[in-house]
Each structure stands twice: as structure tokens, then as C-alpha cells.
Amino acid sequence: MAIEFSLNGKPVSLDVDADMPLLWALRDIAGLTGTKFGCGKALCGACNVHLDGQVMRSCVVPVSVAAGRNVTTIEGLAEDGSHPVQIAWRELNVAQCGYCQPGQIMSAVALLERNPNPSDADIDAAMSGNICRCGTYTRIREAIHKVAEGQS
Amino acid sequence: MSELRHISRREFLKRTGQAGGGLVLALSFTAGCGPKEQVPTTGGAEAVAPNVYVNIRRDGVVEIYCHRSEMGQGIRTSLPQVIADELEADWDKIELIQALGDEKYGDQNTDGSTSIRNQFDLLRNAGATAREMLIAAAAASWDVPAGECVARDHAVHHEGSGKSAAYGELVDTAAEMEAPTEAAFKSRENYRYIGKAMDTIDGLDITTGKAIYGIDTVMPDMLYASIERCPAFGGTVVSVDDAAARAVPGVVDVVRLPDPTSPLLFNLLGGVAVLAENTWAAMQGRAALEIEWDRGANGAHESGAYKEQLLKAAAAPGNAVLTRGDVDAALEAADAVHEAIYYAPYLSQAPMEPPAAIARITEDGGCEAWSCTQNPQAVQETVAGTLGIDKKQVRAHVTLLGGGFGRKSKPDFVAEAAWLARESGRPIKVTWTREDDIRHGYFHSVSAQYLKAGLDAEGNATSWLQRSCFPSITSTFNPAATGPSSFELDLGFVDNPYDIPNMRLEACDIKAHLRIGWLRSVCNVFHAFAVCGFVDELAYLAGEDPKDHLLKLLGDPRQIDPAADGAEYSNYGHPLDKHPIDTARFAAVVEKVADMAGWGRGLPDGHGLGIAVHRSFLSIVGAVAEVSVGDDGKLVVHEIWTAIDAGTTINPDRVKSQMEGAATFGMSIALHGEITARDGAVVEGNYDTYPVVRMSEAPQAIHAHIMESTAPPGGVGEPGVPPVAPAIVNAYYAATGNRVRELPLRKAGLT
Numbered sequence: 050m051a052i053e054f055s056l057n058g059k060p061v062s063l064d065v066d067a068d069m070p071l072l073w074a075l076r077d078i079a080g081l082t083g084t085k086f087g088c089g090k091a092l093c094g095a096c097n098v099h100l101d102g103q104v105m106r107s108c109v110v111p112v113s114v115a116a117g118r119n120v121t122t123i124e125g126l127a128e129d130g131s132h133p134v135q136i137a138w139r140e141l142n143v144a145q146c147g148y149c150q151p152g153q154i155m156s157a158v159a160l161l162e163r164n165p166n167p168s169d170a171d172i173d174a175a176m177s178g179n180i181c182r183c184g185t186y187t188r189i190r191e192a193i194h195k196v197a198e199g200q201s
Numbered sequence: 202m203s204e205l206r207h208i209s210r211r212e213f214l215k216r217t218g219q220a221g222g223g224l225v226l227a228l229s230f231t232a233g234c235g236p237k238e239q240v241p242t243t244g245g246a247e248a249v250a251p252n253v254y255v256n257i258r259r260d261g262v263v264e265i266y267c268h269r270s271e272m273g274q275g276i277r278t279s280l281p282q283v284i285a286d287e288l289e290a291d292w293d294k295i296e297l298i299q300a301l302g303d304e305k306y307g308d309q310n311t312d313g314s315t316s317i318r319n320q321f322d323l324l325r326n327a328g329a330t331a332r333e334m335l336i337a338a339a340a341a342s343w344d345v346p347a348g349e350c351v352a353r354d355h356a357v358h359h360e361g362s363g364k365s366a367a368y369g370e371l372v373d374t375a376a377e378m379e380a381p382t383e384a385a386f387k388s389r390e391n392y393r394y395i396g397k398a399m400d401t402i403d404g405l406d407i408t409t410g411k412a413i414y415g416i417d418t419v420m421p422d423m424l425y426a427s428i429e430r431c432p433a434f435g436g437t438v439v440s441v442d443d444a445a446a447r448a449v450p451g452v453v454d455v456v457r458l459p460d461p462t463s464p465l466l467f468n469l470l471g472g473v474a475v476l477a478e479n480t481w482a483a484m485q486g487r488a489a490l491e492i493e494w495d496r497g498a499n500g501a502h503e504s505g506a507y508k509e510q511l512l513k514a515a516a517a518p519g520n521a522v523l524t525r526g527d528v529d530a531a532l533e534a535a536d537a538v539h540e541a542i543y544y545a546p547y548l549s550q551a552p553m554e555p556p557a558a559i560a561r562i563t564e565d566g567g568c569e570a571w572s573c574t575q576n577p578q579a580v581q582e583t584v585a586g587t588l589g590i591d592k593k594q595v596r597a598h599v600t601l602l603g604g605g606f607g608r609k610s611k612p613d614f615v616a617e618a619a620w621l622a623r624e625s626g627r628p629i630k631v632t633w634t635r636e637d638d639i640r641h642g643y644f645h646s647v648s649a650q651y652l653k654a655g656l657d658a659e660g661n662a663t664s665w666l667q668r669s670c671f672p673s674i675t676s677t678f679n680p681a682a683t684g685p686s687s688f689e690l691d692l693g694f695v696d697n698p699y700d701i702p703n704m705r706l707e708a709c710d711i712k713a714h715l716r717i718g719w720l721r722s723v724c725n726v727f728h729a730f731a732v733c734g735f736v737d738e739l740a741y742l743a744g745e746d747p748k749d750h751l752l753k754l755l756g757d758p759r760q761i762d763p764a765a766d767g768a769e770y771s772n773y774g775h776p777l778d779k780h781p782i783d784t785a786r787f788a789a790v791v792e793k794v795a796d797m798a799g800w801g802r803g804l805p806d807g808h809g810l811g812i813a814v815h816r817s818f819l820s821i822v823g824a825v826a827e828v829s830v831g832d833d834g835k836l837v838v839h840e841i842w843t844a845i846d847a848g849t850t851i852n853p854d855r856v857k858s859q860m861e862g863a864a865t866f867g868m869s870i871a872l873h874g875e876i877t878a879r880d881g882a883v884v885e886g887n888y889d890t891y892p893v894v895r896m897s898e899a900p901q902a903i904h905a906h907i908m909e910s911t912a913p914p915g916g917v918g919e920p921g922v923p924p925v926a927p928a929i930v931n932a933y934y935a936a937t938g939n940r941v942r943e944l945p946l947r948k949a950g951l952t
Contacts, residue, residue: 066450069481077425077479082417083410085603086480087553088635092888095553123410135408142400142854145273145862147407148414148553148603169901177897180888182553182604183273184865185858186899 054115056081057125067113071105072096074112075122083123083151087180094179097152098122104159106178123151126158134158137192137201145183153179157193166197246373251334251380253305254284254327261355261369263290266298268306269316270575271403272552272605273862274918275855276316278402280324282394282851283317287328287387289352290368292394297402302577302597310576312610312719313773314818314916317851321914322386329384338375339366389911398854403601415573415600416557420628423559424453426621427483428631430472430641433496433881434715435461441473445489451482455490456624458617463680465716467583467611470641474621480632500881502714504547504647507878511649511711512542515670519707520684523695523768526703528655531664535655539742543652543731544943547876548645549891550720554603555638556614560584560621561628567594568619573602575610587616588623595619606866607719611643636886643718644876644883646671650731655703660743662754664703669694669728672713684710685724687769693728693817693923695768698784699736700756704766715878721866722919725817726926733813733927734942737934747931748795748812758785773819779913780819786846787814787821790908794823794844797904805829808839809936813924818916820847824864824924828932836951838868838929842904843921848912860905860921867925868900869893872952873945892947 053062056079063078070089075081075098087095089108096108099121126132130139134157137143144150153176160167160175167175172190181189195201248264250256256264265284271277281297284290300306307323308315317324332352339357340347343364350359356367406412431437443455454476461471475486532538558572568588574580580597602609618631633641648671655664673689675682685708695706720726740750761782763770772780791814795801798810807829814823827839841864850856873892877884885891905921930941933951946952 065479066481069479073479073481076417077481080419081410082413082419085414085554086416086632087555088887090635090887090889093553093635126409128409130405130409138408139400139404142398142404142858144401144404144407145275145858146271146553146602146604147273147403147412148601150407151410154408173897173899177895180553180893180895182551182606182866182893184862184894184899184903186865186894186896187861187901187903188858189896190899 052112052116054117055119057121063112065112067111069112070108071098071110071112071115071120072107075107081122081124085148085151087149093149094156095149095152097155097179099155099159102159102162104156123155126154132158133196133201134161137195140201141188141192141195143185143188143192145185149179149181153181153189157189161193161196167193246376249372249375251331252327254324255288255331257331257335257368257372257375259369259372261367262294262296263288263368264296264298266300268300268309270311270599270602270605272311272575272602272609274859275401275852276311278399279317279851279855281402282397282399283321283324284328286392286394287325288332289354291355292399294355299599302581302599304578309578310610311605312575312607314918314920317914318819318916319774321849325386326383329386330381333384334375334378334380335368335371338371338378342366342374395851396853399852413600414554414603415571416554416603416632418559418571418600418630420559420561423628423630424476424478424625425480425483426474426476426618426629426631427480427487427634428458428472428474428617428637429487429490429492430470430637431494431496432640433500433502435465435499436497436881437471437495438473439493439495442491443473445491446475446486449482449486449489451478452486453477454625455486456621458620464678466678467579467613467616469587469616469620470613476621476625476629484634496881499714502878502881504877507647507714508544511647511670512544514709514711515542515649515651515668517709519668519670519709521705521707522690523704523706523763523766525766528664528666528703528705531703532653532655532666535663536658537656538653539656539738540651540653541735541738541942543650543727543734545648545727545730546874546944547647547715548720548870548874549639549642549876550606550608551639551891551893552602552604552606552608555633555635556609557630557632558615558618559628559630560615560618562623565594566590567596568622569596569598570615570619571598571600572612572615573600573609574612574615575602575605576612579610580612580615583612583616584619587620606721607723608642611718635888639886639891640883643677643716645720645726646674646717646724648727650727652731652735654735654739656742662701662739665699665701666705668707668709670709670711671724671727672711672717674717674719676713676717683712684708688771689724691771692724693732693815694724695763695770696761696782696816697732698761698782698787698816699754714881722817722922725815725923726870729813729815729923730926730944733815733924734930737811737927737931738940748791748800751791751812751814752788755784755787758788775819780915782816787816790814790821790823790844790846793906793908794825794842797844797906798825798827798842800825807936809932809934811928811931811933811935813927813931815923817920817923820845820915820917820920822920822924824928826925826928826932828929829936830951834950836872836933836946838898838900840900840902840904841925841928844906844908845920846908846910847915847917847920848910849914850907850917853907856907856917857905859917861903863921864903864925865894865899867922868898868929871926871929871944871946872898873947875945875948
């Protein structure tokens with residue numbers, strides 16, 4: 050069956066199994082590979098996207114849940130990388146391997162939208178669902194503060 | 202990559218030039234989309250390639266071939282920094298191209314923290330010979346001596362005449378010339394990029410989701426594979442009922458892989474593959490398989506019982522691999538004797554991107570593969586062996602790696618994709634699930650370390666006996682291997698730097714029952730955990746400050762040669778005169794990191810500082826951790842300080858980021874990491890049962906200092922890991938008086 054929703058501001062219609070996790074619909078059907086597979090069980094956050102502005106773990110959300118709603122992926126944040134969070138990430142050279150960073154960035158953007166000036170504790174609470182095996186956590190904290198302070 | 206999915210097969214062939222027999226690859230469709238890859242150069246004077254790493258185009262762009270794999274250590278930034286510096290090239294006129302696997306590049310195995318420490322001179326030479334070729338071309342065209350010309354800012358200049366020629370303008374002349382094979386290197390004070398914190402070259406692609414990893418590559422007509430493998434290492438399929446799997450919508454085929462052979466090396470692990478039109482369908486089909494397994498020779502492996510075997514083996518005399526003085530006599534004469542056993546479990550690398558590869562069989566019977574590999578030449582060899590073709594027929598493309606940590610130096614997953622591609626007649630993408638990764642990996646060895654020291658009346662150690670027991674990596678290549686091999690004992694065991702007059706180091710045998718492989722810093726993990734922990738124990742027995750005691754035990758400045766005490770020692774492949782085990786450098790690192798941490802300062806109630814120092818991969822790292830136990834009984838790591846003496850470094854920001862990452866990786870080892878086995882099968886499966894450090898546990902700050910040095914470069918990616926776990930354990934002792942000799946701390950209820 051066709052599932053219709055808005056993907057990064059554009060209407061899409063995907064002919065997929067309604068139970069297919071949004072992650073695989075995005076990656077294999079819509080061809081957007083910026084959203085990553087890390088665990089498949091909502092444990093690591095590599096697959097985080099926004100569903101109507103809320104952070105969602107796309108690896109466990111059936112694509113049917115997205116029907117009629119707005120999905121934003123890392124590709125839709127700012128294609129030229131001009132979102133303040135993306136800029137801060139680059140200014141601090143946060144990424145090492147970079148694989149988890151789309152999910153980290155999507156979590157950080159959502160955090161800053163609901164809490165423009167988060168404390169370290171707020172950041173820890175909002176970001177602890179995102180695993181980074183390279184260990185970029187301290188730079189992620191710093192980058193989020195940098196955005197909050199309007200420095201990027 | 203989204204465009205790629207929407208082009209027809211005919212268009213694909215046209216655009217890739219396959220119709221004409223040429224070969225390009227999927228990744229080069231969209232400029233700026235992940236690592237730009239190698240495209241055959243057209244020859245002529247469109248460009249000139251002074252060597253295999255550099256190609257200077259007529260438009261002035263300098264193409265630099267990165268023959269090493271990027272997994273977060275920053276080599277795609279630091280490698281061109283070295284070449285561009287020697288070449289006097291402008292950073293913004295460089296195009297970085299990810300090289301294919303090809304022996305013409307020399308060693309491409311991005312493992313052992315080797316890229317800079319082994320290839321700094323090779324990279325400098327690549328830039329310097331290109332520079333000299335361009336200077337020679339300019340001198341020839343101006344008819345002046347080359348010695349009067351200089352290269353600067355992407356151009357050659359002749360001071361006397363005031364003539365200048367941009368690099369692109371020199372292509373025609375240079376193309377007629379023979380490139381030099383050697384050239385003088387720049388002096389250190391003239392470096393433009395070496396030693397500078399250049400921004401990560403893939404930063405824009407990473408932050409916009411355009412970066413391409415092994416899991417992201419796609420091809421027309423591709424099928425997606427998910428493979429069910431025998432729970433026990435080396436087991437085989439008895440029977441398969443695939444009816445339900447075939448009934449899953451989207452499933453195209455179910456294929457039984459060949460049984461694993463011995464020695465396994467990097468070859469196929471066997472199992473049953475479900476091929477489908479998308480990843481989800483493949484996974485669903487796989488879940489519907491009914492398979493009866495013969496768990497084979499390792500089917501009874503149980504890690505609890507194995508632990509007892511390890512402890513028993515380490516408690517009994519082993520094979521002496523280093524002997525200094527007379528340990529037995531010294532122990533006999535000692536005023537006191539202290540002994541301890543340290544135990545550290547199996548670990549999984551668990552990179553965020555699980556193993557993933559895509560392969561297609563080419564029209565000429567060769568194979569083209571894209572993968573997140575640390576070792577593209579091993580991909581060539583393994584795929585060639587799997588398919589029975591020549592390795593030159595294997596085009597091994599390297600994507601970005603979503604973490605490697607040693608796992609991705611073993612290309613078994615690429616062999617799976619290649620074999621299935623030939624079997625199915627279609628391009629195949631193999632994606633390992635997280636459970637596949639954690640259960641079917643090449644595991645970091647479980648280890649028991651027995652230590653015994655004799656002390657004099659003042660508490661000074663006069664003798665040191667240590668036994669190291671662990672299943673060897675060698676078992677993956679030779680199943681008959683029964684114990685540690687020499688190269689593993691080099692890693693933090695026989696290179697013991699402490700000034701103790703009587704020392705005997707022994708290796709104890711044990712057989713392997715899981716696939717054993719490398720994990721970031723390898724055997725240094727458990728050797729440093731035991732040695733640095735035991736050294737800390739000796740400090741308290743002597744009633745001394747752990748840092749002062751550490752310096753005392755390092756002794757007078759001197760250079761250690763393990764061979765002088767009968768050890769076989771390879772020093773990471775380098776002569777000791779170039780890369781000495783220098784206790785003065787150890788001491789400098791200890792002093793620095795202690796100073797950074799404010800060692801000796803007053804601490805809040807319940808806090809403790811712990812210190813450790815360890816040399817690995819030719820670099821010395823000191824670490825201090827500050828910890829406390831919260832009201833909930835959980836360990837809090839407040840801050841970590843590290844100092845690294847890596848000799849000459851290229852990109853200080855990437856060195857620091859590696860130290861930050863190593864501290865976090867080391868914390869995961871200290872706090873969480875443990876793989877166990879039951880009935881031959883790994884019990885853990887995902888980040889719930891195999892936890893790693895998360896943001897909420899990350900220290901407030903991780904400080905990293907790079908020691909100023911003009912010494913030859915040491916490794917950077919791995920050396921930060923070994924001292925972290927012992928620094929945390931030592932800090933926990935300082936805070937609580939509880940000594941931990943077994944990892945992870947999770948088992949003591951501290952997480």
C-alpha cells in the first residue's frame with residue numbers, strides 16, 4: 050500500500066509494507082541514507098528523525114505512523130549545512146567517524162527548539178539516547194552550548 | 202545517493218562507462234557525496250602524476266589519493282596535510298580521492314595506529330618528489346638552474362627573473378619528465394599544515410547526511426541480504442526450512458552459504474542468507490527461517506567455566522618469555538610478598554556502523570566491492586580466495602567507516618557479499634544487524650593476569666613475577682595455537698618499563714573457542730589494566746603517594762631493551778634506537794598529567810584521583826581520573842586528564858579528539874564491556890546487554906595535552922585507551938579503599 054507523507058517539506062508516496070520501520074523506508078525506498086542504522090531497537094539514536102518536530106527513533110516506528118505527517122531527516126535540516134547546529138558541529142570539529150552525528154544533530158536541534166538555553170543536565174537528559182562509540186560527548190555538549198549562546 | 206536509485210540500469214551503464222568496458226563506481230555520481238573516489242585518469246598532459254599519491258591537473262587542482270581508511274581518526278585530513286605541506290600546495294586547491302585497494306600504494310591496512318608512524322616519510326616523500334618535479338619543470342621551461350627556483354603557494358617562482366608559474370601551467374612540461382623518487386624534506390620551521398589544527402575534511406558531508414559509509418552504497422538491481430549464522434563459532438547447518446521465509450513479501454531467494462573452513466581467517470562464516478528487495482524484508486524473512494544447527498567443536502564453550510580455566514592456568518608456571526635476575530631467590534628473600542590476579546572479559550568492538558558491504562560480479566568475472574574496510578588489500582585477497590579468482594580482479598572501494606576499532610580490518614562481511622552476488626547473479630548488499638555484530642565478531646581476548654611481587658623492609662619491590670593468559674589472535678589463523686604469541690606479548694607485557702632488579706614474565710596456554718581478533722589497542726588493554734593496577738597496589742603497600750611511587754618505580758632515566766632480558770621484542774616494527782622505551786619520557790608524561798589534574802590538591806569528600814601510564818604503538822600516554830561514588834552507589838567519573846608523547850604530530854586537534862575518544866572508549870571498557878558465552882553462543886546482543894558509555898556518564902571534561910617533541914611520530918589512535926581503565930580503577934581505590942581486579946565495574950554494581 051502507498052503511504053503518503055511530507056518528507057523534508059516535499060510530498061512523497063511510498064509503496065511499502067505498512068509495518069516497515071520508517072528507517073528502512075527512508076533508506077531503502079526513499080533513498081535517503083543520512084539516517085543511520087545502529088541497533089534496530091531504539092537503543093542508540095543513530096536513526097533519529099523528526100516527526101512533526103518531535104525526535105523519533107525511526108528504526109522502531111512503522112512507516113504507517115508517518116502517514117499524513119511531516120518527517121524531517123538530516124538531509125532536510127539545511128541542505129547546505131547552514132543550520133546553526135550543523136555550523137557549531139563543524140566549528141568544533143565534533144565528528145570523528147561521523148556515523149552517529151546525523152542522529153546526534155537531530156536530537157540537539159529538537160532539544161534547542163524546546164529549550165534554547167539548556168544546562169549540562171538538560172543536555173545529558175536529552176542526548177543520552179544517542180550513543181557515540183568514538184566518544185565525542187564532551188564536544189557535543191560544548192557545541193550545544195555554543196548554539197545556545199548564539200555563537201554559531 | 203538518492204539520485205542513484207532513480208536512474209535506469211542502461212543510464213547507469215552509460216554514466217559509469219561500463220558499456221565501454223571502463224569501470225567507475227556508484228559513489229562518484231554525486232559530487233561531494235561522501236568520499237570522492239578514484240576515477241581512471243585519462244593520461245596525456247591533462248594531468249601529471251609524479252607518484253601514485255599525487256596527480257596534478259591542468260586546471261591546477263592537486264588530486265591527493267588517500268590510501269588509508271577513515272574511521273574517525275582523521276587520516277583523510279592529516280594525510281593530505283603532510284603531502285600538501287611538502288608539495289607547497291594550497292589547501293583549497295586540493296581534491297582528496299579515496300584510493301582503491303592496490304598493492305601499488307604499499308601497506309593500506311589501517312590498523313595498529315600505523316598511518317602516520319609508519320608512513321610519515323612515505324607521505325612526505327610523495328609531496329616532496331612532486332614538488333621537485335614541478336620545480337624541475339619550471340626551471341627547464343625558463344632555462345634556469347632548478348636550485349634558483351622555489352615552490353610556494355601552489356606555484357614555482359624564480360627569484361632572479363621574477364618569473365612564476367602556477368602548478369597547473371607546469372603540467373605539460375612535467376609530463377615529459379621523469380619524476381624523482383627521492384627528495385629532501387622541508388625543515389620543521391617551514392611547515393604550513395603539519396602541526397596545524399586543520400578542520401575535518403568530511404565535516405560538511407557528515408553534518409548534512411551526505412557522507413557515504415559502507416552501509417549507504419546502493420546499486421541498481423541490488424538485493425539486500427540478511428544472514429543467519431550458527432550461534433556457536435565454527436558450527437554448521439544441519440537442515441533449513443525456508444518456506445515461511447520465502448513467503449515474506451519482498452523475499453527473492455534463500456541461499457545457504459558454504460560451511461566455514463579451517464583455519465577461518467577472514468573467510469565465510471557460513472549460515473543461511475535471505476535475499477530480498479529491501480533490508481526490512483530480508484530481516485523479516487530471516488526471522489522466519491527454521492534452522493537446525495550442529496554447533497560443532499566450540500558448542501560447549503561457556504565463559505564462566507572458561508574463566509576458571511584461565512585463572513587456574515595463570516596460577517601455574519608458564520613459559521618464561523623474559524627473565525631478569527632471579528625472581529625465585531628474591532621472592533624467597535623478600536620481607537613481604539604481594540600477589541594478585543587481574544581478570545578482564547571478552548569485548549566486542551561494536552562500531553556504530555555494523556559491518557556492511559556491497560558487491561557485484563563484473564562482466565569479466567571479476568568482482569567489485571564497496572565496503573567500510575580498514576584493509577582494502579585484505580578485501581582483494583579474501584574476495585579473490587572466496588571466488589577463486591585473482592586478487593587483481595577484485596576492485597575494492599573504500600567508503601567512510603562508521604567506526605572500526607579493529608573489527609573492520611577483517612573483511613569476512615565483504616566475502617559474504619561477493620559470494621552471494623555470484624550465487625544470485627545480482628549485486629548484493631550485506632548488512633549485519635547489531636546482534637550479528639556483537640555475536641559473530643572477532644572478539645577481544647578474555648584474559649587472566651597473575652602478579653606477584655617481593656618487597657623489602659621499606660616496601661620497595663625487589664621482584665616482579667607476571668603471567669599472562671589469554672586465547673590468542675593467532676587461533677583465527679592457526680586453530681592449533683594454544684597460547685599467547687610473541688606479537689601479543691609485545692603489547693604491554695615484555696616492554697615493562699619498571700626498574701625492578703628481578704623480573705620474570707611468563708605466558709600461559711589456553712585454547713580459543715571464539716573468533717579472536719583485534720580491538721583498539723589489543724592486548725595492551727588487559728596488560729595495562731593489570732600492570733598499572735598492580736603498580737598502584739604497590740604504592741599503597743609502600744605507604745607512598747601513587748604518583749611519587751610511579752616515578753620511583755620508573756627509576757633513573759634509561760632506555761629499556763627487553764631483548765637484554767631474553768625477550769623476543771619487535772617494538773611495533775621499529776628499531777629501538779629510533780623509538781626507544783625511554784623512562785625519562787614516561788616520567789615527563791607522568792609529571793605533566795599529574796600537574797594538569799592538580800595532583801595532591803584537596804578533593805571533595807568521597808572523591809579520588811587515580812593515575813596510570815602506558816606505552817603502546819610507540820607513544821606514551823598518562824591518564825588521571827577523578828571519580829566518586831554517588832549516593833545511589835554508582836561510580837561517577839568526573840574528569841579525565843591525559844597527556845600523550847606521540848613524538849611529532851600532524852593535526853593537534855585530531856590527536857586531542859583521539860585522546861578524548863580513547864578516554865571514553867577506555868571508560869566503556871572499565872565500566873561496561875563484557876561478552877559472555879553459553880553453549881558456544883555469545884549471550885549479549887545489543888546496546889542494552891552490551892552497554893557503552895553514554896552522554897549521561899561522560900565526564901564533565903576530558904583534557905588532552907600533547908607533549909612537545911621532535912621525535913619520530915608514534916601512534917595516536919590506540920595509545921590513549923590502555924591507561925584509562927586502570928586510572929579509573931586506581932581512582933576508585935583512592936576514593937573508597939576498594940581494590941577492583943576484575944572488569945567491568947558494572948559487575949560490582951557500580952553502574
